[in-house]
Every structure is written in structure tokens, then in C-alpha cells.
Amino acid sequence: MSNLVAQNIRTFETHPGVEISAESPLVFFHQRSGAPAPCTESRVALRERALLGHLILRGGAIVLDEAVHSVLGFGLPAYPNALSRDEGGERSIQWLSPDEWLLIVPGGEEFGLEGKLREALGDAHYAIVNVSGGQTLLELEGEAARELLMKSTPYDVHPDNFPVGKGVTTVFAKANLILRRPTETRWELVLRRSFADYLYRWILDAGEAYAIGVEV
Template identity: 75%
Template sequence: MSEQTANWFNLYDARPDTEVPAESPLAWSYQNSGLPSVSQKSRVVLRERAMLGHLILRGGAIVLDEAVRQVLGFGLPGRPNTLSHDEGGERSVQWLSPDEWLLIVPGGEEFALEGKLRQALGDAHYAIVNVSGGQTLVELEGECVRELLMKSTAYDVHPDAFPVGKGVTTVFAKSSLILRRPTEGRWELVLRRSFADYIYRWLLDAGAEYAIGVEA
């Protein structure tokens, strides 16, 4: 499942057709740590947006911005620690460092998208890495999400310090992840697959007093 190009790199489809069913990073956790239902008392709701396409883009901002705009119709975020997204909010790009961005798209799009971006970038100096299999995204919503986050990270999540559209890499529950706030009421955790069970169990424990519920 590779495509050799003139630039001497291999483009692999990380989501090939197979008879083996794919499972989300939290599938084991749901079975072994429980799946508390959402109720009227739930002041925090957790849901995993599994199997999304995650691409790391590295290179010059101007060149990458032009390519992303050409392929997706919106550009890179203009300021550090921020994110931009399409009109529907399904596709986003987040600033990670001066020459590094995280692009998240609906699952199944990433392979074709990587090819289109490489074509648009041509001979420019850049790198694109598909990290979809190693990451997952967890959403948190509810009136007590900020209180839950304050238990979990030293980063200031007050609205004055963490407005809508911000995203940072930070320490969270003695691990690390990307914390994002794409909308007024929704927060997102982008975490490594290897930390997924640990973070899930932490959130269930820290969210117990808020009657945290999980939408699987």
C-alpha cells in the first residue's frame, strides 16, 4: 500500500481495507473501567472522537499556509497557541511550534489529503507525518469542565487566559497532551494512544463529583 514518488518518499495508507475490525484507543477502557451513563445530574460529559485523521505538518509557514488553503480552503492559524478550522468545524489546524502544526480531519480523509498536500507543496522543504494511529481526541462538555481541568493541569484555564480558539501542549495528570478550546462550551484533549486508558481513568475519578457521563 505504498506509492513511490519522484521526491523519494513512500506514502502509506494507514487505514487499508481489512477484515480485522478497528477499535478505538478507549475500547479496552470502556470494558474494564466502566462506562458511566449520562444523566440529568451530569455536569461533565465525555466523548471520544476516535479514528480521526491526524497529520503533523512541518516547514515554512508561508509555504504550508498556501498549500493548506489550496487544498482545504482555510489557512494556518495566524498566532502561536491557536487553531483555525473550516466552516463546519470538522477540520482544524493547530499551531504546535514555530514550524510545526497539527492537522485533524474526519477519519478516512487523511491518506488522500496527504497526497494532495504533497502535490501542492511540490519541491518545497517540508515534512508530513501521519500520526492517526498513535493519537485520539476526547471531548469534554458541561458546566463543570473547567473545574475538572483545574484538577488535572497547572495551565490556567480561566476564560481570560484560555479563550475560544486557543490550544496548548501541557502537562495533564502527570502525562502530557494537547488541550484545546474550539468553542465556548467544548474542550478537547488530543492524547497519545498509550496514555488513553490512564487519562480516561483519571477523568472518571476526577469527574465523579460532577456525575461525569460518557457517550460512547
């Protein structure tokens, strides 16, 4: 890390060490009530991708794009409500607002990445916030996934309006979340920690008709 960063900004590793095990926002509900297992009738599957690294990037698009390109090898999405991903699909950047992007990477990478980005950005005007502990990511997959979403959000999830590579922040049930579609069959939902329990139960309830199965 450069001297400038070390002098002006205090960063810290939010991942607990081995002595404290990290827990997803959904751990309580998972443990307490159990979840329906996938079966042959299941038309939609739900799985949690817990403890990923979530970083919020704020600043000018051009400066951030250069830094992200040099560190990760792919750039910011070029349009509003768009998603860009690396080749393996493990790392993604989503447009949230004209000066704000959500970067999601495999868990444990975020602290090192933050340092590298800060170094690449130098003294540009920007902000990086590690929000990994504040949200979690759910994946919905299956033929009935879109029907489940249609019951839950007023946003139009028809493929004409919601092509692959799009992502929006919108109303979902009585809360809100980030809804994104990285591939043809898979939808991702980024939930706030405080809404996670409610939304998880809502999704299970809405998915009951499609024999929703939770893959662990």
C-alpha cells in the first residue's frame, strides 16, 4: 500500500480469524426452522452464496474504470442498470447510481482488492466501502424463478425488459433489494442484512407453489 493511503485512510480486515467463525445474515433462520429440500417436483431452486466480498465504489466513472481495469482486468458497466463480470463470472460490478457501483468478489478477496484499488486510484476523489457484513447474496434458478419474481416485485422481469446482464435496485415484497440477472437461467438477489430474514421467508412462501428447494 502506498504511503499516501497508509497516511490518510485506515483500512482493516473485516474477516474474522479462525477463532471466530463468520456467520451469514440468514444463519439463524437456516438453523432454527430448516428449509425445504429440493425434490423432483421442484421448479425453482434457492441457494445462498454467503460471505462474499461486497465493495461499494463511489467516484467518477472514468477514474474508477481505469483503476478497476488495471486491478481486475474488466471494467465498469457502460450503461445504467447494467452488470459486468469477469470471464469466470466470479467477480462482478453492477451500476447502482451515476457515481456508485457494487463490486462483488469471492469471500476473503475483498480486503486485498480494496488495498490494490486504493493504490491504483492514488489521490483521486473516490470512496470505497466494504459492505460485506451488511448484505448477502441469494441465487434463484429454475423455470419458475421468473414467476416467483413476478409475484414479489413490481419491476418488469420479462426477458424483453430484463435481459441477461441487467441489474436494478427495486421494491421486493415490502422491502427492497438488488435484483440482477447474470446468466440466462440464474437470478441473483442482494439482500440487506436487516431484510434478509424477512425476504428469505417471503421467497420460500412465494416459492411453495413451485415446490421451491433450498440447496445448501
